[in-house]
Amino acid sequence: MYDAPILGDTVDQKTTKISARDVQVYYGDTHAIKDVNVDIDSKTVTAFIGPSGCGKSTFLRCINRMNDTIDVCRVVGDIKIDGEDIYDKRVDPVQLRAKVGMVFQKPNPFPKSIYDNIAYGPRIHGLAKNKADLDVIVEKSLRRGAIWDEVKDRLDAPGTGLSGGQQQRLCIARAVATEPEVLLMDEPCSALDPIATAQVEELIDELRNQFSVVIVTHSMQQAARVSQKTAFFHLGNLVEYGDTSQIFTNPLDERTQNYITGRIG
Amino acid sequence: MTDVSSTSSLLAVDDRTRRRNAAEKRFRVYGVIAIVLAMLALAGLMTSILTNGLSAFKQTFVTLEVYLDPAKLDKDGSGDLEKIRKVSTFGYAPLIRNTLQTHLDAPNMAVDDLSAKDAVKMISNESAAEMRRFVLANPDMIGETVSFKFLASGRVDGYYKGRVTMESAERDSNISPQQLMFADKLKDAGLLETSFNWGFLTRADASENRPEAAGLGVAILGSLYMMAVVLCLTLPIGVAASIYLEEFAPKNWFTDIVEVNISNLAAVPSIVFGILGLAIFINFAGLPQSAPIVGGLVLTLMTLPTIIISTRASLKAVPPSIRDAALGVGASKMQAVFHHVLPLAAPGILTGTIIGLAQALGETAPLLLIGMVAFVREFPGAPPEGLFDPAAALPVQVYNWTQRADPAFAERASGAIIVLLVFLLFMNAIAIILRRRFERRW
Ligand SMILES: Nc1ncnc2c1ncn2[C@@H]1O[C@H](COP(=O)(O)OP(=O)(O)O)[C@@H](O)[C@H]1O
Ligand SMILES: [Mg+2]
Numbered sequence: 001m002y003d004a005p006i007l008g009d010t011v012d013q014k015t016t017k018i019s020a021r022d023v024q025v026y027y028g029d030t031h032a033i034k035d036v037n038v039d040i041d042s043k044t045v046t047a048f049i050g051p052s053g054c055g056k057s058t059f060l061r062c063i064n065r066m067n068d069t070i071d072v073c074r075v076v077g078d079i080k081i082d083g084e085d086i087y088d089k090r091v092d093p094v095q096l097r098a099k100v101g102m103v104f105q106k107p108n109p110f111p112k113s114i115y116d117n118i119a120y121g122p123r124i125h126g127l128a129k130n131k132a133d134l135d136v137i138v139e140k141s142l143r144r145g146a147i148w149d150e151v152k153d154r155l156d157a158p159g160t161g162l163s164g165g166q167q168q169r170l171c172i173a174r175a176v177a178t179e180p181e182v183l184l185m186d187e188p189c190s191a192l193d194p195i196a197t198a199q200v201e202e203l204i205d206e207l208r209n210q211f212s213v214v215i216v217t218h219s220m221q222q223a224a225r226v227s228q229k230t231a232f233f234h235l236g237n238l239v240e241y242g243d244t245s246q247i248f249t250n251p252l253d254e255r256t257q258n259y260i261t262g263r264i265g
Numbered sequence: 266m267t268d269v270s271s272t273s274s275l276l277a278v279d280d281r282t283r284r285r286n287a288a289e290k291r292f293r294v295y296g297v298i299a300i301v302l303a304m305l306a307l308a309g310l311m312t313s314i315l316t317n318g319l320s321a322f323k324q325t326f327v328t329l330e331v332y333l334d335p336a337k338l339d340k341d342g343s344g345d346l347e348k349i350r351k352v353s354t355f356g357y358a359p360l361i362r363n364t365l366q367t368h369l370d371a372p373n374m375a376v377d378d379l380s381a382k383d384a385v386k387m388i389s390n391e392s393a394a395e396m397r398r399f400v401l402a403n404p405d406m407i408g409e410t411v412s413f414k415f416l417a418s419g420r421v422d423g424y425y426k427g428r429v430t431m432e433s434a435e436r437d438s439n440i441s442p443q444q445l446m447f448a449d450k451l452k453d454a455g456l457l458e459t460s461f462n463w464g465f466l467t468r469a470d471a472s473e474n475r476p477e478a479a480g481l482g483v484a485i486l487g488s489l490y491m492m493a494v495v496l497c498l499t500l501p502i503g504v505a506a507s508i509y510l511e512e513f514a515p516k517n518w519f520t521d522i523v524e525v526n527i528s529n530l531a532a533v534p535s536i537v538f539g540i541l542g543l544a545i546f547i548n549f550a551g552l553p554q555s556a557p558i559v560g561g562l563v564l565t566l567m568t569l570p571t572i573i574i575s576t577r578a579s580l581k582a583v584p585p586s587i588r589d590a591a592l593g594v595g596a597s598k599m600q601a602v603f604h605h606v607l608p609l610a611a612p613g614i615l616t617g618t619i620i621g622l623a624q625a626l627g628e629t630a631p632l633l634l635i636g637m638v639a640f641v642r643e644f645p646g647a648p649p650e651g652l653f654d655p656a657a658a659l660p661v662q663v664y665n666w667t668q669r670a671d672p673a674f675a676e677r678a679s680g681a682i683i684v685l686l687v688f689l690l691f692m693n694a695i696a697i698i699l700r701r702r703f704e705r706r707w
Contacts, residue, residue, distance in 0.1 A: 064593070066589070066592065066593065069588075069589075069592060071515065071516055094595050094596070094597045095595070096595075097592065097593060097594070097595040098594070098595035101593070101594070102589075102593040103593075104586065104589055104590070104593065106586055108584075108586035108587065108589060108590040109590070110587065110590060110591070110605060111587075111609065120591075120594060120596075120604070121594035121595060121596075124594075124595065124596055124600055124604075125595060171590070174590075174594060175593070175594065177594075178594055178595055
């Protein structure tokens with residue numbers, strides 16, 4: 001029932017949010033990302049698809065410099081957000097990550113209360129002047145995460161006590177609490193059941209109004225349902241990038257064709 | 266439908282399964298045997314220590330009313346403390362003798378061939394000193410009759426603990442059967458009794474010929490001082506080093522060498538640390554011998570590797586997804602570690618630290634080398650200056666007492682082991698409680 005690609009989704013004032021030029025990523029001697037060039041639009045959901053091990057996560061983690069935490073990882077090339085090179089020496093990755101939020105594959109709430117999970121980011125970035133401010137931010141974020149109604153009566157309960165789907169929405173709420181401009185999601189639904197997946201997908205569609213969302217998924221149906229743009233990766237190369245409807249109905253590259261019809265993957 | 270194989274019945278157990286079950290049963294039996302042997306060994310050890318050592322917590326006391334004769338203590342009646350101080354403990358012994366003489370003279374109390382001079386030997390040598398301390402603290406009591414609860418001598422005490430018998434007294438120059446008979450009479454008269462021996466925990470060590478007065482006070486205090494030094498140094502240094510190595514240090518040949526060396530240090534025999542401490546802290550830095558500060562520093566060196574290894578293990582056990590989560594919302598590395606990783610690792614770190622401390626508490630060899638075997642009669646002062654005063658340590662005290670000839674010291678050594686074990690149990694209990702309390706309930 002979800003299989004039909006979303007066609008004719010119009011996006012207003014498309015501007016380029018993230019632009020990558022000749023990006024190479026090496027893990028030691030492994031060349032994991034090769035010559036990737038891509039322009040990601042603002043207020044758009046962009047899906048990265050491709051067989052596992054093709055470098056989707058690696059490229060996603062370049063965008064908020066999470067790769068810096070891996071010793072052997074080396075990134076070459078230019079990645080610009082709003083025209084600013086994020087690998088410039090003057091850029092502090094900590095500031096960058098407040099601007100580029102991330103949601104991980106496995107829900108990873110802090111072993112703290114639901115309230116503290118959301119409040120942590122705003123606190124360390126000094127976004128709230130007082131407790132009342134913080135309360136407002138927490139409520140707003142939980143509402144954006146579409147989980148407010150489920151947890152509003154137990155904000156002091158541990159975040160790790162929620163169900164998997166709730167935890168993932170809590171993590172999304174946590175990521176949006178710092179008012180990022182870009183939201184990166186690495187297979188956010190792979191640990192969730194179909195109902196929780198549907199809830200998260202619905203949420204992603206709403207988040208598009210405020211953020212540029214980049215989502216890695218191994219489910220082509222999911223890419224088709226939530227995204228307006230799709231990028232297909234294969235063996236570290238960006239094979240094809242375009243409107244989701246075009247990629248799924250009329251792929252230009254033979255490898256894309258083979259992948260979406262289930263011949264590679 | 267007809268070819269049901271005869272071997273596939275579930276009701277008949279086949280050979281393979283039978284062999285497998287037999288092997289499993291054998292394995293369980295081995296396990297039970299091993300545990301039973303371990304429990305028996307432990308029970309044997311505990312009974313041996315308890316039967317030998319529990320009596321150290323009981324002590325025989327003799328209550329005597331002593332007339333503090335002014336003619337002996339304050340000859341010119343001036344009450345001048347300086348003059349009273351001139352009277353040595355030898356001046357006090359006759360007072361005890363006088364009291365004992367009156368008891369010997371009482372009806373039915375006399376024992377053949379026992380003079381008051383012999384009877385005095387039944388009271389600890391310590392008693393005269395005790396009286397002198399009392400008089401110097403209360404000079405106005407001179408001329409009064411004061412009731413003192415004196416320690417009985419080690420042999421009399423041993424008689425009531427079954428260590429000394431009439432037959433052995435026959436051959437013993439330190440005690441005679443007559444003295445023991447008189448002790449029994451004193452007991453019947455209610456003047457001699459056996460009660461709990463607080464002195465064992467509060468007194469300082471005593472010399473070879475007065476085991477009844479020997480206590481663990483200085484050793485306990487010395488051990489506590491050393492543990493305080495070890496805790497104050499190892500916890501911050503160990504945790505800081507572990508966090509740096511685990512979370513911040515680049516992985517290169519240098520950190521590899523550091524890592525290998527920490528593991529090696531954990532395996533170095535403790536006496537080597539004693540030699541190191543002697544060379545560095547005493548000979549080079551000029552710190553005093555047998556001081557808790559030096560003992561604490563040496564034990565710190567010994568404990569650090571253990572604590573670093575256990576802290577790193579607890580840090581490693583924190584799931585990386587928590588670090589990702591913190592970094593992902595824009596926490597700096599330091600914030601991720603201190604806000605999220607460290608609190609989760611805290612129970613493990615505390616447990617490791619307390620186990621390291623417990624190890625240090627029982628350590629003897631390195632302390633011998635830095636002079637903590639010395640005979641220390643004076644209590645160390647209050648910290649921090651007291652850390653530089655001479656003190657003993659619990660395990661070294663055990664070692665010391667086992668070296669002495671008088672069997673009364675063997676009993677004390679076992680008693681000291683019991684005290685040491687109680688301390689260790691107490692520390693382990695704290696480790697468990699802390700772990701329970703800090704452990705996240707989610
Ligand atoms: N931390 C790492 N160290 C070394 N190699 C890695 C690391 N992470 C990923 N790789 C390698 O990089 C390639 C791309 O991985 P990844 O980006 O995780 O793929 P995907 O997310 O598309 O499944 C794989 O070949 C993988 O083995
Ligand atoms: Mg991946």
